[in-house]
Amino acid sequence: MGLIEASRLKSPWILHYDTGSCNGCDIEILACLTPLYDIERFGMVNMGNPKHADVLVCTGALNKRSARVLKNLYEQIPDPKLVMVVGTCAISGGVFHNCYNVAGGADKVIPVDVYVPGCAARPEAIIDGVVKALGRLAELQEVARGKKSA
Amino acid sequence: MQPRTIVPFGPQHPVLPEPIQLKITYEDEKVVDVVPAMGYVHRGIEKACELNEFNKNIYLCERICGICSCIHGIAYCEVVERLWGLEVPERAQWLRTIWSEMERVHSHLLWLGLFADAFGFESLFMQYWRVREKILDMLELTAGHRVTHSVSIIGGVRRDIDTDQKKRLLETLAEIRREAQALNKVMMNDYTVKHRTVGKGPLTYDQALHLGCAGPVLRASGVKDDARMQPDLHRYGELGFEPVVETGCDSYARALVRARETIQSIDLQLAALEKLPEGELAAKPKGNPPAEEAVFRTEQPRGEMFYYAKGSGTKNVARVRVRTPTYANIPSLLVMLPGSELPDVPVIIHSIDPCISCTER
Ligand code: SF4
Numbered sequence: 027m028g029l030i031e032a033s034r035l036k037s038p039w040i041l042h043y044d045t046g047s048c049n050g051c052d053i054e055i056l057a058c059l060t061p062l063y064d065i066e067r068f069g070m071v072n073m074g075n076p077k078h079a080d081v082l083v084c085t086g087a088l089n090k091r092s093a094r095v096l097k098n099l100y101e102q103i104p105d106p107k108l109v110m111v112v113g114t115c116a117i118s119g120g121v122f123h124n125c126y127n128v129a130g131g132a133d134k135v136i137p138v139d140v141y142v143p144g145c146a147a148r149p150e151a152i153i154d155g156v157v158k159a160l161g162r163l164a165e166l167q168e169v170a171r172g173k174k175s176a
Numbered sequence: 177m178q179p180r181t182i183v184p185f186g187p188q189h190p191v192l193p194e195p196i197q198l199k200i201t202y203e204d205e206k207v208v209d210v211v212p213a214m215g216y217v218h219r220g221i222e223k224a225c226e227l228n229e230f231n232k233n234i235y236l237c238e239r240i241c242g243i244c245s246c247i248h249g250i251a252y253c254e255v256v257e258r259l260w261g262l263e264v265p266e267r268a269q270w271l272r273t274i275w276s277e278m279e280r281v282h283s284h285l286l287w288l289g290l291f292a293d294a295f296g297f298e299s300l301f302m303q304y305w306r307v308r309e310k311i312l313d314m315l316e317l318t319a320g321h322r323v324t325h326s327v328s329i330i331g332g333v334r335r336d337i338d339t340d341q342k343k344r345l346l347e348t349l350a351e352i353r354r355e356a357q358a359l360n361k362v363m364m365n366d367y368t369v370k371h372r373t374v375g376k377g378p379l380t381y382d383q384a385l386h387l388g389c390a391g392p393v394l395r396a397s398g399v400k401d402d403a404r405m406q407p408d409l410h411r412y413g414e415l416g417f418e419p420v421v422e423t424g425c426d427s428y429a430r431a432l433v434r435a436r437e438t439i440q441s442i443d444l445q446l447a448a449l450e451k452l453p454e455g456e457l458a459a460k461p462k463g464n465p466p467a468e469e470a471v472f473r474t475e476q477p478r479g480e481m482f483y484y485a486k487g488s489g490t491k492n493v494a495r496v497r498v499r500t501p502t503y504a505n506i507p508s509l510l511v512m513l514p515g516s517e518l519p520d521v522p523v524i525i526h527s528i529d530p531c532i533s534c535t536e537r
Contacts (some may be wrong), residue, residue, distance in 0.1 A: 044194050046217045049533045050242025050323040052193045053286065057312075060289075060305035074189065092195060092216045095187055121239050124227055125220040146242060146323040 031167050034080055034106075035160060037069030041079035041103065045096050045132060046122075047086025050146035051113035055083060058149045065153055076102040081159055082136075087115040087122040088129045100136045106166040108159045110140040112147050120145060178203045185521065187216045193290075194532040198509070198525070205518040210510050218536040225496040230256060230465055230487075231330055233496065240498065241534035242323055243286065244476045246279045248498075248534075249328040251474050255483040256330050256493070257461075258470035265456040268332035273410040274448050275319060275327050276474075277441045282311045283477035284438040285356065287529050288363060291431055294526040295372040300362060307355045314348050317341055332458025342449055349449075353442045360435040373428040377512035377524035380425055389508050390501040391479020392437070393528050396422045396429035403475035415447050427527035434529075464491055476501055478529050500534040 044052055058065045059072055073079050076099050084096065100109065111132045114120035122128045132138055139162050142155035181202045187195035195216035201209035221240055225233045237252035238245040250272050257264060264272075289304035312322045318337050319325030327333050337345065363369055379389070384397035394401055402419035404412040420436045422429040465487035472483045479501030488494040505528040512524050 041188075042193070043188050044217065044533075046219055047533060048239040048242040048245070049194065049531065050239070050245065053242060054323060056193060057305065057309070060309075061302050062306065062309045076188075086217065087219060089215075089217060089219060091218070092187070095195070095216065099188060115239075121236055122219045122221070122224070125224045127218050127220040145239075146321075148322065 035164055035167070037071070038080040038156070038160060038163065039071050039073045039078055040081050040083050040156075041073050041076050041099065042083045042085070043092075043096060043099055045084060045086045045092040045116070046089030046128065047113060047115060051085040051116070051144075054146050054149050055085065055112060055152060058152050063149045063153065065156065070156060077104065079103050079107075080163065081108045081110055081156070083110050083112060084132045084138075085112045085116050087119045087125070088132055088134055090127055090129055093129060093135050096132065097135050106163060106170055108140070108163055108166070109136055109138045110142065110155050110159050111138050112142045112152055112155065114143055114145040117141050117143060180208070185525075192525075192530075194530070196530065196532045198513075200513070200521065202518060207513050207516050207518070207521065210513045212506060212509070214532070214536060216536075217533050221537040222496055222498065226492060226494065229491045230493050233493070234328065234330070235326065237496075237498075238324055238326055240500070240537055241531055243283050243531060244279055244478070244534070245323065246275050246319070246325045246327060247474060247476050247481070249326060250276060251472055251481060251483045252485075252496070253328045253330050254474070255470050255472040255485040255496075256465055256487075258472060259465040259468050259485060259487045260461055262331055262459055262461055264332055265459060266453050267455040268457055269410050270448055270452050271333045271337060271457075272328065273412065273415075274337070274445055274452075275315075275325065276410070277445045277448070278311060278315055278318075279325070280441045280477045281352070281438055281445075282308055282315065284434045284441070285311065287434055287477075288359070288431065288438070291523075291526050292363070292369075294522045295369070297366075297369065300359065303359050307352055307359065310348055310352050314345055317344065329458060331461050332456070334458070336457055337449075337452070342452070346446065346449060349442050349446055353439060356438050356442070360439070363431055363435050369431075370428060372520075372523060373431060373527075374424075374426060376427045376516060376520045377527050378426050379508055379512055383511055384425075384508070387507045387511065388504050389479070390504040391476070391529075392430055392433040393505050393508060394479065395419060396433045397425045398423040401480075403473050403480045406473065409474060411448065411451075412444075414451070415444050417444065427523055430527045464489055465493060467494070478502055478531055478534075479504065498534075498537060500531070500537070502528070502531045502535040506530070506535065
């Protein structure tokens with residue numbers, strides 16, 4: 027395993043984007059970074075720049091206008107990348123399923139690897155989701171090196 | 177004339193957890209023009225409220241905003257109760273006041289932290305959020321969830337605060353008060369904080385009134401206006417509520433208003449817990465809301481919120497309309513930002529406490 031690959035697993039950088047949430051899950055993601063949960067001690071850093079990110083964390087029901095932005099962000103993240111959706115409404119639309127401006131979950135426009143349920147998802151669940159995402163990232167790296175088939 | 181550059185701020189931006197776009201025109205490093213572009217979190221909740229049954233709308237209205245979900249739930253219940261002319265039991269009214277104020281503490285601590293982060297004072301951010309976790313624990317203890325506290329039902333409340341919980345609540349609130357006050361001292365007196373906030377984003381008394389601002393933005397410009405001053409709103413009258421007003425008219429004054437309101441809000445809760453009477457938790461409504469109209473006005477952490485509902489005599493309501501405080505405060509950015517420097521833009525945007533999810537619904 028090369029240095030970059032190892033550090034990616036050890037310290038995944040996160041990009042957070044809200045596609046139409048109520049804010050509940052967003053503040054729980056922020057709460058993960060603060061002293062009680064403090065996922066930064068595991069090397070996870072919230073990044074503002076998609077070009078630096080490894081994991082795209084997406085919250086909120088997919089609004090028809092932000093779908094374009096989400097796709098754009100996803101394309102800017104370098105490979106291997108992962109997508110994690112947080113919250114029931116990011117999975118399926120949740121309580122907003124019958125709103126006219128909601129298209130459904132984030133997986134309508136981009137491939138999603140990890141789903142974290144809950145409304146709002148608890149920080150523990152979000153951390154668990156990130157750990158699962160890391161397992162998936164390791165798999166993707168094996169695939170990239172040709173050790174394993176996709 | 178200097179060459180002009182137009183820089184998009186958002187929709188995805190490191191200081192904003194939520195998407196809003198501001199197209200900012202700079203002349204060198206000075207802001208000369210701002211055009212907001214919105215619609216990235218619009219879901220269409222008001223329309224969906226007409227499609228659902230009236231008692232299920234509580235859950236939907238709570239998810240207009242995750243930071244003040246409880247107050248949205250209460251406001252929706254209140255407006256539907258007014259369609260009926262339903263009398264809410266006294267204990268339920270007191271409990272609603274307590275939960276609303278707990279939410280205000282959580283929201284203000286959250287904002288104070290994010291504001292500190294906006295000018296790069298990361299340790300203050302972390303400290304405020306450390307204290308905030310304690311109020312979240314209390315909300316979880318009493319309401320059952322950290323963020324979405326679905327406590328209100330039509331006619332009253334769904335949960336109670338028993339003696340054990342009350343004891344823990346009193347202890348923890350005293351602790352939060354002490355710790356928040358220590359942090360507020362830093363926010364109020366620190367040289368670096370003042371350097372980054374005093375005089376930034378000026379909004380005069382007249383401008384604040386003309387633009388129809390709400391909440392701490394309005395009160396930081398010296399206007400004494402708070403929806404909690406209504407005599408018949410929950411139980412604020414009996415608690416002797418007086419709004420917090422500052423006259424600095426800048427970002428610093430807005431931080432002061434919120435810092436002082438946090439402490440005031442804890443005091444209101446302590447007083448309300450002492451006065452909490454025994455009694456029923458909820459009245460039972462019968463049938464469907466009648467085909468009438470009702471309005472309700474309350475104070476959210478971000479300012480005055482207004483609910484309108486029209487019944488139809490069936491299970492569905494004919495119309496629900498919500499006016500949220502951030503919607504009223506966004507125009508103030510168009511006055512505050514021009515003339516400021518590039519590095520102050522995030523600070524000024526944060527100073528209105530933007531909550532885009534309730535703005536766009
Ligand atoms: S899952 Fe629930 S709490 Fe989370 S963003 Fe969606 S509506 Fe809000």
